[in-house]
Structures are given as structure tokens and as C-alpha cells.
Amino acid sequence: MSATGDQTETQPDIEEYLKSLKASRKFGPQVVCHRVFPAVARDDAPGQPHLSPHIQEILRAKGIDRLYSHQTEAIGNLLDGDDILVATPTASGKSMIYNLPVLDLICSDEPGCALYLFPLKALAQDQLRVLRELAAMLPLDMRRDGELAAIYDGDTTASQRRRIRDHLPSILLTNPDMLHLSILPYHGSWSLFFQKLRFVVIDEIHTYRGIFGSHMAWVLRRLQRIARYYGADPQFALLSATIGNPGEFAERLIGRKVRVITASGAAQAEKHFLFLNPWDSAATAASQLLEAAMKRGLRTIVYTKSRRMTELIHLWTTPRLGTLAVKLSSYRAGFLPEERREIEQKLSRGDLLAVVSTSALELGIDIGDLDLCILVGYPGSIMASWQRGGRVGRQFRKSAIIMIGQEDALDQHFMRQPEDFFSRPVESAVVNPENEAVLQQHLHCAAAELPLSVAEPLLDNPAITAAVETLSRSSTLLQDADGRSWYASRRFPQRQVNLRGGGVQLALIDCRSGEIFGEIDGGRALKECHPGAVYIHRANSWLIEDLDLQDREVKCTGGKPSYYTRPTSTKDTEILQTYDEKPVFGCRISCGRLRVTERVAGYQRLTNATQRVIANVPLELPEQIIETEGFWLEISEEIQKRLEERQLHFMGAIHALEHAMISLFPLLVLCDRNDIGGISCPRHPQTAWAAIFVYDGHAGGVGLATEAYRRIDDLLSQTHKTIQDCPCDNGCPSCVHSPKCGSGNRPIDKQACLALLDEIVKGEGKGEVRITAGALPAARRQNDLPSLNEENRRGIEMLPERYGVFDLETIRSAEEVGGWHRCERMGISVAVVWDSQLENCVTYLEHEVDSLIAHLQQLDLVVGFNSRRFDYRVLSGYSASDFNHLPTLDLLEEVSAHLGYRLSLDRLARHTLGAGKSADGLQALQWYKEGKIDLIAKYCRKDVEITRDLLHFALDKGFLLFQNKAGKVVRLPLALEKVLASIRKTPAQGQMRG
Numbered sequence: 001m002s003a004t005g006d007q008t009e010t011q012p013d014i015e016e017y018l019k020s021l022k023a024s025r026k027f028g029p030q031v032v033c034h035r036v037f038p039a040v041a042r043d044d045a046p047g048q049p050h051l052s053p054h055i056q057e058i059l060r061a062k063g064i065d066r067l068y069s070h071q072t073e074a075i076g077n078l079l080d081g082d083d084i085l086v087a088t089p090t091a092s093g094k095s096m097i098y099n100l101p102v103l104d105l106i107c108s109d110e111p112g113c114a115l116y117l118f119p120l121k122a123l124a125q126d127q128l129r130v131l132r133e134l135a136a137m138l139p140l141d142m143r144r145d146g147e148l149a150a151i152y153d154g155d156t157t158a159s160q161r162r163r164i165r166d167h168l169p170s171i172l173l174t175n176p177d178m179l180h181l182s183i184l185p186y187h188g189s190w191s192l193f194f195q196k197l198r199f200v201v202i203d204e205i206h207t208y209r210g211i212f213g214s215h216m217a218w219v220l221r222r223l224q225r226i227a228r229y230y231g232a233d234p235q236f237a238l239l240s241a242t243i244g245n246p247g248e249f250a251e252r253l254i255g256r257k258v259r260v261i262t263a264s265g266a267a268q269a270e271k272h273f274l275f276l277n278p279w280d281s282a283a284t285a286a287s288q289l290l291e292a293a294m295k296r297g298l299r300t301i302v303y304t305k306s307r308r309m310t311e312l313i314h315l316w317t318t319p320r321l322g323t324l325a326v327k328l329s330s331y332r333a334g335f336l337p338e339e340r341r342e343i344e345q346k347l348s349r350g351d352l353l354a355v356v357s358t359s360a361l362e363l364g365i366d367i368g369d370l371d372l373c374i375l376v377g378y379p380g381s382i383m384a385s386w387q388r389g390g391r392v393g394r395q396f397r398k399s400a401i402i403m404i405g406q407e408d409a410l411d412q413h414f415m416r417q418p419e420d421f422f423s424r425p426v427e428s429a430v431v432n433p434e435n436e437a438v439l440q441q442h443l444h445c446a447a448a449e450l451p452l453s454v455a456e457p458l459l460d461n462p463a464i465t466a467a468v469e470t471l472s473r474s475s476t477l478l479q480d481a482d483g484r485s486w487y488a489s490r491r492f493p494q495r496q497v498n499l500r501g502g503g504v505q506l507a508l509i510d511c512r513s514g515e516i517f518g519e520i521d522g523g524r525a526l527k528e529c530h531p532g533a534v535y536i537h538r539a540n541s542w543l544i545e546d547l548d549l550q551d552r553e554v555k556c557t558g559g560k561p562s563y564y565t566r567p568t569s570t571k572d573t574e575i576l577q578t579y580d581e582k583p584v585f586g587c588r589i590s591c592g593r594l595r596v597t598e599r600v601a602g603y604q605r606l607t608n609a610t611q612r613v614i615a616n617v618p619l620e621l622p623e624q625i626i627e628t629e630g631f632w633l634e635i636s637e638e639i640q641k642r643l644e645e646r647q648l649h650f651m652g653a654i655h656a657l658e659h660a661m662i663s664l665f666p667l668l669v670l671c672d673r674n675d676i677g678g679i680s681c682p683r684h685p686q687t688a689w690a691a692i693f694v695y696d697g698h699a700g701g702v703g704l705a706t707e708a709y710r711r712i713d714d715l716l717s718q719t720h721k722t723i724q725d726c727p728c729d730n731g732c733p734s735c736v737h738s739p740k741c742g743s744g745n746r747p748i749d750k751q752a753c754l755a756l757l758d759e760i761v762k763g764e765g766k767g768e769v770r771i772t773a774g775a776l777p778a779a780r781r782q783n784d785l786p787s788l789n790e791e792n793r794r795g796i797e798m799l800p801e802r803y804g805v806f807d808l809e810t811i812r813s814a815e816e817v818g819g820w821h822r823c824e825r826m827g828i829s830v831a832v833v834w835d836s837q838l839e840n841c842v843t844y845l846e847h848e849v850d851s852l853i854a855h856l857q858q859l860d861l862v863v864g865f866n867s868r869r870f871d872y873r874v875l876s877g878y879s880a881s882d883f884n885h886l887p888t889l890d891l892l893e894e895v896s897a898h899l900g901y902r903l904s905l906d907r908l909a910r911h912t913l914g915a916g917k918s919a920d921g922l923q924a925l926q927w928y929k930e931g932k933i934d935l936i937a938k939y940c941r942k943d944v945e946i947t948r949d950l951l952h953f954a955l956d957k958g959f960l961l962f963q964n965k966a967g968k969v970v971r972l973p974l975a976l977e978k979v980l981a982s983i984r985k986t987p988a989q990g991q992m993r994g
Contacts, residue, residue, distance in 0.1 A: 012297040014371050014400050018272055021289070021402075030285070033275035033418035039396075043265035045072030050079060054107045055100055058137045069265030071097050078199075078237060079104075083258040085205070085238040087246040090390025092266035095130060098201045098237040103134060105198055106148070106170045112198035115223075115234070116149075116173040119207045121337070122344050124151050124173040127203075131171060153178050155337065168193050176208075176499055180219050184449055185494050187226045194230035205240045206383065206429055208253060210675055211438070211698040213431035215499040217253050218442035221433070222449060224255070225458065229450055241387045243670070245428035252431050269393045272400040273422075277415040282406040283309055286376045287316045289402060290354060294324050298371040300354040303388050305377045305406075307332045307358055308564075311536035313376070314356045318539065327353035330538055332360050335518060339538075359384070361391070369394045377406040378414055380672045383426045407733030409663035409722055410673075416725065427670035430703045434463045437627070437700030441497045443467055444476050448488035451968075452477070455484075475898040478970035481911075481961055487970055489899065506552045508537065511545055517556075522549060526600050526621055527567045529554045533603060534565045549622070563605045563614060569742030571679045572597045573693045575686045576627065584712050586639070586760045591631040591709040594695050596677065599623045604744065613744075630677075630695025631709040633657075637689050639759045640682075643752060650690070652749025653756040654680040656736035658692045659745075660719045660753070663738065665694075668715055669707045674740070676704060720757040723750065796955045798980045800860035805834040805948040807864060808871050809924045809940050811846070823870060824877035828852075829928045832940045834948050835859070841944060843937050849878045856886060861983060865905050865947045866892040887983050891950060894974050895960075903962055903972075909946045911961040911969050912953055918942045951976070 022028050044066040048056070059067075067075070070088055074097045077084045086094055102114045118124045128151055135148040149171035150164050161182075164172070172193065174183065183190055200223070202208075208216040227234055238250050238258060250258045278285035286302055290313065293300045304310045314330040321328060329352055331343050340360075346352040355361065359379070370392040379385050385403070393399030405415040414421045433439070443464070446452060452459065452468065459465055468486060471477040477486040490496075498504075506525050508518040518537050520529055525547060529535055533544040535556065542556035574595040581590035599622075605615040635654060643650050658678040665676050677697045684691040696704050708715055726735035731750035738745065811827035814820045831844040831852050844852040853875065856862055864871055868890045872883035896902050910916040919939045927935045954960050959971040 014398050030276050032277050035273045037271045039270045040268040042267035043069045045069045049075040051104050052107050055104050061137050070261050074261045077259045083236040085246050085250040085258045086261045087240040087242050088264035091394045092264045094239045102199050113193050113196040114171045114199040116201045118203050121153050176216050176219050181494050184222050194227050197232045197234045200234045201237045203239045205238045206243050209429040209431050210702045214435045214438045217433035220254050222446050242426050243429045244426045249429045269396040270398045271393050274402045275418050277405045282376050282404045285404050287313050290317050291320050293372050294354050300372040302356040302374040310356050310358050315539040329355050331355050331357040373401045375403040378411045380666045381427050381670050409735050412734035429670050432703040435700035439467045444493040447486050448493050452486040473973050481969045506554050508554050511555050511557050563607050565603045567600050567603045569600050573679050588634045594630045595627050597623050597625045626699040628696045629701025630705040632691045632693045634687050635690040648752035649749040651682050652747040653752035654692050656748050656753035659738040660736050668711050669704050671704050720761045798977050802837045803861035804859040805863045805944050807943045809936050823873035826874050830936045830940045832944045834944045841941050862886050863889045908960050
């Protein structure tokens with residue numbers, strides 16, 4: 001395919017480009033499919049929706065006589081008061097659907113407000129431009145006080161934010177992160193806006209799937225909760241690319257039923273779709289096709305599946321473009337915001353001819369009219385393929401999409417069976433609002449915004465009720481005294497919740513200049529920015545000198561190494577809970593909750609020229625631990641023996657099967673293979689046999705593995721077919737190799753894997769699977785808490801036969817002895833022990849300390865309030881004994897462990913028992929100087945009795961009461977039974993070192 005000379009002066013012709021491509025000796029044979037989609041005429045609605053004359057005038061001014069059929073239907077539903085979801089292809093005029101009814105509301109006699117939510121800041125900027133154009137067409141008397149629309153996001157300055165709050169716009173454009181962090185927590189400052197809120201518009205809702213979607217579902221529930229508080233019940237207008245389950249997905253996202261519109265009436269130009277299976281690497285082919293397109297003047301976008309691939313294609317293509325080199329840019333997450341904005345504007349203006357991007361440019365950011373879309377590898381879903389391809393061919397221009405197959409199993413599946421791609425329905429989107437980790441985080445946020453109440457509908461959901469109970473036990477939520485409301489333990493827990501699931505961001509710093517040139521999230525940094533890694537940013541290579549997780553910095557030095565790096569990792573999986581299990585073909589499969597521990601153990605250096613490994617370097621990096629959901633396939637011992645008798649590599653077989661299943665996962669569930677993790681175990685300690693684990697790669701799980709579990713028969717059958725049909729002999733990336741494998745695809749045995757699948761899928765192992773509850777290993781069953789002690793006792797009954805409550809007062813103050821760290825010098829004026837056997841208090845003076853110590857040693861349990869950090873240290877001034885070996889329950893320790901801060905004995909007593917302390921430590925010191933030992937003894941006995949009564953109350957009720965910083969009396973749950981159970985299991989400790 002020729003690509004000589006600079007940009008031609010003639011009008012770019014996509015058909016000439018495709019003809020040249022197919023006629024090329026090199027590329028022609030690589031084209032395995034060419035499908036032409038003919039132009040589609042527009043479908044206009046027979047009538048117009050009932051909009052005000054002012055809005056009709058705007059339409060006439062824009063030259064719009066009739067709306068598309070789907071626009072008219074959707075607008076009509078909104079005007080009727082319905083929530084809607086419009087899921088139609090890119091460039092089908094979806095913004096008109098919400099802008100017209102919102103403007104109609106603003107021009108009415110009772111104007112309200114609208115909230116527009118976009119997943120990216122750039123989308124909000126695009127929409128603001130559209131709204132300002134429309135506002136300019138409104139009559140002057142229709143322009144309300146203040147701005148029609150304003151953006152409120154991370155780029156909005158502090159002064160602009162104040163002005164927006166003081167002079168509310170009719171339309172507020174923002175993103176989920178800003179709503180979560182800066183609007184909902186401060187809803188009092190937005191009270192008028194919430195009172196007048198009538199519409200919530202959420203664009204690109206198909207992006208809110210997986211962990212991001214689970215967070216988004218809760219942000220929207222919190223939004224509705226705040227709106228109800230101010231007397232509003234806004235309508236929702238949801239906009240999406242085509243997805244397989246629009247109604248179900250929308251309902252799970254917003255918690256309400258919606259009217260769904262999926263039939264588009266928009267016109268579509270002729271579009272070509274080609275599959276190219278390259279002889280060279282997909283990246284090399286993409287670079288050459290991009291060069292040829294740019295030299296023909298075709299406006300082109302190249303989509304890759306990784307940041308590294310984006311940079312490499314940019315790096316390889318630029319030197320061959322001559323003067324056109326300045327018209328090509330890369331674009332991806334990790335660029336600074338101002339860099340991304342500049343690239344978007346250059347694309348929209350036409351200053352750039354082409355861009356190489358990750359999925360970051362998949363959404364509807366205005367980047368002008370494009371002619372060609374090159375997909376470097378199958379994007380992972382039918383939906384994403386058409387969404388990315390939808391960026392070309394606007395303004396009724398002919399366009400083309402070229403998908404270049406990578407060696408990945410899923411890519412090669414479609415390269416060999418292209419008809420499957422075109423006949424396959426669009427995938428269903430998965431969102432899981434009941435993700436345990438996400439649910440608990442947002443309940444904490446919700447309670448900080450408005451106290452949770454037993455009366456609100458939110459708590460009708462059993463999963464939410466259980467989460468509230470869990471959060472109450474941990475004191476994350478604080479229940480009020482009557483048990484009907486819950487308050488947040490932190491004022492702004494929203495700051496600890498990252499909606500995108502990426503964790504903390506680390507700055508990429510040039511060691512020479514000290515400048516920050518990019519950013520990366522913490523989890524990715526461990527794999528891509530560890531010391532010794534080669535990291536590529538905007539076609540520049542950087543050598544990583546240091547990774548500082550604490551200070552959130554990655555220090556880099558520019559360079560041009562002849563190699564690139566690939567991390568190696570180790571994993572462990574623990575089964576926490578089994579939800580369900582079933583036989584499938586010749587084995588057993590279960591799904592449940594898992595704990596996955598992963599550590600980057602080292603990295604490999606591979607040459608750029610040959611991609612051969614030239615070094616293996618070990619690393620010492622921290623572990624990453626997540627609790628998630630997954631399924632596991634157990635392989636019977638009989639099957640393992642049969643494979644080994646045939647001298648097949650069993651570990652290589654299960655490892656290959658794990659890779660192949662994960663690579664084909666997106667055929668069943670809308671996800672990226674990076675959302676899925678796996679591990680193969682030839683002998684797992686919690687299963688009877690070997691096991692293959694596949695799990696969601698996000699904490700709490702997002703429903704991907706659960707959905708695949710339901711369709712495991714299809715997954716195994718397709719995996720078998722893919723491996724069987726692959727022409728390689730020993731395994732390759734098209735069947736059983738994974739580019740993400742932490743052990744470098746070792747060991748892998750394709751033939752052993754096929755033999756294993758024959759055993760499973762053909763059912764040769766049938767009859768060997770016998771599933772009964774009694775046969776399950778104990779660790780496989782649901783992990784209920786074990787009995788708290790052998791007698792199964794509860795409450796006050798948990799206390800041992802003889803226990804004592806202990807306190808003391810000192811002779812000298814901390815100031816007199818040189819500080820609290822010198823407690824042993826303070827001396828004892830009075831000590832009191834309440835003994836359960838005596839049912840009375842025993843008082844000791846300083847000369848009786850030996851008797852006091854002997855008394856304490858005779859007790860099965862010593863209860864105190866700050867006894868470990870204070871009382872025992874004072875006692876240590878009189879004895880060499882290690883008092884920490886006494887079986888001790890320190891109530892202040894338990895309070896601090898639950899709350900994260902200390903409470904005074906008086907504060908607890910006043911709200912729990914209705915009576916406080918009789919004096920304080922300073923008063924006791926003064927009494928000692930005055931010789932009033934009897935008053936000190938009385939005061940100390942009172943403190944002991946208070947501590948005893950608090951102990952009994954906590955064991956009886958399960959909580960204590962205190963007044964929080966907001967002035968509310970709330971419950972402090974204390975699981976003292978567990979503490980007592982652990983003390984009972986500890987061997988007798990009466991003998992102390994002396």
C-alpha cells in the first residue's frame with residue numbers, strides 16, 4: 001500500500017484508500033473480511049413534541065423542521081413526567097432530547113433547575129458550548145437572573161465556585177466525582193438548587209459499569225435522598241450507547257424504572273468495516289496504515305488497548321511522516337488535564353490530522369469529523385467496537401473501520417469467524433450496587449450527609465440493612481440511643497472514597513528538572529513504575545529511578561533504552577465464603593467470596609528488537625490484597641491421574657485453561673480482560689482437588705464472575721473450541737498465552753489443556769462429582785463466626801467465675817515526675833479492687849501494694865479503664881513483674897479500637913449510666929496533699945463501680961452511649977464477648993515474670 005509524499009491537495013477519498021489497501025501485495029492478503037453497511041435514511045417523526053413557542057423558534061432558527069423519531073418519542077416521555085433511557089448509536093442527536101425539555105422548563109412560568117452529569121470534563125465543556133448557542137436564541141425576557149448554565153468541576157476556581165453557589169445557574173454541569181465530593185456533602189449550600197431540581201441528565205451511562213458504575217449507582221441514590229429532603233423528585237434522562245440490557249441496567253443504576261428508547265431515527269452514511277489479520281505485529285500494521293491514511297489527508301483515529309501501545313505507535317509512526325509529524329498526537333489517561341484539553345481542541349479545530357488513543361477518546365467528546373477508525377485489537381466488546389467506530393462518518397460522510405487482530409485468543413476468534421462478530425448481539429452491562437465494599441463506603445457518606453433512619457425506604461433492602469449493622473459494629477456508623485437513627489463517625493468520609501476505583505494518584509516527576517509530567521494510580525504504578533521499569537509517555541521513554549508510595553511520587557529519568565520491561569508477580573487465593581455450587585460437565589464449580597493477595601515479585605527486561613528476555617530482576621514491593629467475588633473450577637484427582645499417566649503436564653494444562661477462559665470472558669459479559677483475574681492451583685488447601693480460580697479484579701466484586709458462573713457451560717464450550725481450532729502446536733497468544741501473565745506464561749501446555757477439556761466437556765468425568773453438604777471441606781462452607789466459647793455463653797455469663805475491676809490514684813502528677821512517660825515514679829496513694837467473689841471492694845494504700853499485686857494475680861480477669869497504659873505502669877514502680885501478662889480487659893483500649901479516638905470515663909458514664917464521676921485526678925492529688933485519704937478512697941471506689949457498671953451494661957446491651965461532636969447521643973458497639981472469648985482461650989497467665 002503506497003504512502004509516498006505529503007498530504008495530497010485533492011479531497012480525501014476513503015474508497016481510494018480501501019481499494020489501495022486491498023490491492024496491496026502486502027496488506028491485501030491480510031484482509032480477511034470486508035463488510036459494507038449501506039447508508040440509512042433518516043426517520044422523521046410525523047409531528048413535533050408539545051414544546052413552548054420559544055423552543056419551537058430555536059428549532060426553526062437552527063433549520064430543524066422535524067426531529068428524528070426517537071427524539072420526538074423521548075421528549076414526549078419527558079414532558080409526560082417519565083424517566084427515560086435513550087440507547088442509540090453515536091451521532092444520533094441525543095443532546096437535543098434533554099436540552100429542549102430543560103430549556104422548555106426554564107422558559108415556563110415555574111422555572112426549575114437541571115443537573116447534567118458527564119463522566120469526563122471535556123464532555124461538559126462541549127455541552128456548555130451547545131447550551132450557550134441555544135441560550136443566545138432565547139428572547140431577552142426569557143433569560144432568568146444569573147447564567148443559564150455553568151460548569152462546576154475540578155477546574156473551576158474557588159471564586160467561580162462561590163459565584164455559582166451565590167447566583168445559581170438554571171443548569172449545573174458537573175461530573176460524578178464533583179457531585180460526590182463537593183455538592184452532596186455540602187448540600188446546605190445548595191439548598192435552593194435542590195429545592196428547584198427538576199431534571200437530572202446523565203450522559204454516556206454505558207461508562208458507569210463495573211466498579212465505577214457500582215459507585216455511581218450509590219452517588220445517584222444519595223442524590224435522590226438529598227433531593228427528597230428538600231422536597232424535590234427530579235426526573236432522570238439517561239443517554240447511552242447501544243447496550244444489551246438497557247432497561248435492567250438503568251434500573252440498577254438509578255434504582256427506578258425507566259422508559260427505554262432504542263430505535264434510532266438518525267441518518268447514517270455508508271460505512272466500511274474491515275478485519276485485517278496481520279503478518280507482522282498489530283502495532284506495526286497499525287503504524288503503517290496510519291501513515292498511509294495521513295499522507296492521503298484522511299482524518300484518522302487509532303484506538304489501542306494499552307497506554308504502552310498508544311505511545312509505541314505514535315513513536316514508530318512520527319519519523320516517517322515528514323512535515324505531517326506535528327499533525328499526529330497520542331492521547332490517554334495519565335496526561336495532565338491541560339495536555340488532554342489542548343489535544344481535544346486541536347482535533348476539533350483540525351490542527352491535528354490523526355490521534356492515537358486508548359479508550360479515553362471513546363466517548364462523545366467533540367473532535368470533529370473523522371474518516372477512518374483503526375482498532376488495534378478487538379476492543380473487548382461489540383458495544384465498544386461500534387462506539388469507537390461511531391466516531392467516524394459524521395455529517396453523512398463515507399467512512400471506514402479497520403480492526404487489526406492481535407494474537408489474543410478473542411481477536412483470533414473473530415478473525416477466523418468474522419460472521420460471529422456481526423451477528424453477535426450487543427453485550428449486557430453489569431453494575432452491582434450491592435457490592436459490599438462500595439455499599440459500606442457510601443452508607444457512611446450518606447449518613448454524613450443526612451442521618452440514616454429506620455423509616456427510610458433505603459433500609460428496606462436486606463443487603464443494606466446488613467451493611468448498616470456491620471458498620472455499626474465497627475463504629476463506622478454510630479446508632480443513636482433509641483436505635484432508630486445512625487450517624488457517621490467522620491464528618492467528610494467522601495474524601496476517602498475514589499469513585500473510579502483507581503486508588504491514590506502518584507505524580508510522575510522528571511529527576512533532572514523536578515517537573516511533574518504525568519500521573520498514574522497506585523495499583524498500576526506497582527506494575528508499570530517500579531524501580532528499573534521503562535515507562536513511555538508521549539513518545540518519550542523514561543527509566544524509573546524510585547517509587548515512593550508514601551509521598552505519592554515516581555522519580556524518572558529520560559532515556560532511550562534498547563529494552564522494555566514486563567513485571568512478574570505471585571498470587572494467593574483464599575476462599576472466604578461459598579454462595580453456590582453445581583456440577584458442570586465433568587467437574588464441580590462453585591462461586592463465592594475470595595481474598596486475593598498479589599505481589600509484584602520482579603520484572604523482566606526484553607529487547608525491543610527481538611522481544612527476547614535478557615534479564616530477570618527481583619523486587620521487594622508491598623502486597624496488594626483485595627476481597628472480591630469469583631468462581632472456581634475443581635478438577636478431580638482421577639482426571640489429574642489420567643493426564644499424568646499420559647505424561648501430560650497437569651500444571652501446564654490448568655494454567656492454560658485459566659488463561660483461555662479469561663481471554664474469552666468478554667464474549668459473555670461486558671468487560672475488559674483486565675477486569676478479570678485468575679490463578680491455577682494444582683492442590684489448593686481449601687478444596688478437595690486442584691482448582692482454577694477466576695475472579696473480579698476489583699474489591700468487593702462487580703458481578704462479572706457471578707454472571708460468567710451462570711453461563712459457565714457456554715464459557716467452557718467456547719474455550720474448548722477456540723483452543724482446538726487454533727493452528728499452533730504448543731500454545732500461543734491466540735489460544736492459551738496471556739500478555740498479563742505474572743509468571744511469563746510458564747508453565748503452559750496446550751495439548752495437556754486440550755486433553756483436560758476433553759475430560760471435562762465431553763463428560764468423561766461424569767459420575768465422579770458427588771455434591772453433598774457434608775462432603776464439602778469445612779473451609780468451603782459459609783464462614784459463619786465460630787462459637788464464642790466452648791459453653792456458648794453470652795453477655796454477663798461470659799465473665800469468669802472470679803474477676804475484678806481495678807483502679808488507682810497517684811501521689812504525684814505527671815508534671816511533678818517529668819512527664820507521662822515516667823508513670824512509674826508517680827506512686828500510689830489509693831488502689832481499689834472490686835472482687836466478684838467477694839461482691840465488694842477492697843481498698844489498698846501504698847504500704848499494701850504487695851497485697852494488691854497478689855490480689856490481682858489471683859483473678860481470672862482484671863478489668864480496668866486505661867489500665868495497660870497507665871495503672872500497670874504506675875504499679876511497675878513497685879515490682880519487676882510484667883503486669884501485661886495478667887488476663888486483662890481494658891475498656892478504654894476497646895473504646896479506642898472501635899472509634900479511633902479515646903473517650904473519658906465520665907463522658908461514657910453520664911450518657912450510659914446517667915451519672916458521672918464524683919471527682920477527678922487533680923482533685924485526688926490535692927486531697928493527698930491535704931491528707932484526706934478517705935475522700936480519695938471514696939472517689940476511687942466510685943470510679944471502680946462506674947467501670948464495673950459500664951462493663952455489665954456493654955455485655956448486656958452490646959453497646960455504650962456517648963455524645964458525639966455533633967451533640968448527638970449515640971451508641972458505641974463493643975464486642976466484648978469476643979475479647980473475653982480470646983482471653984478464655986489463652987493459657988492461664990497467673991504466673992508473671994518476677
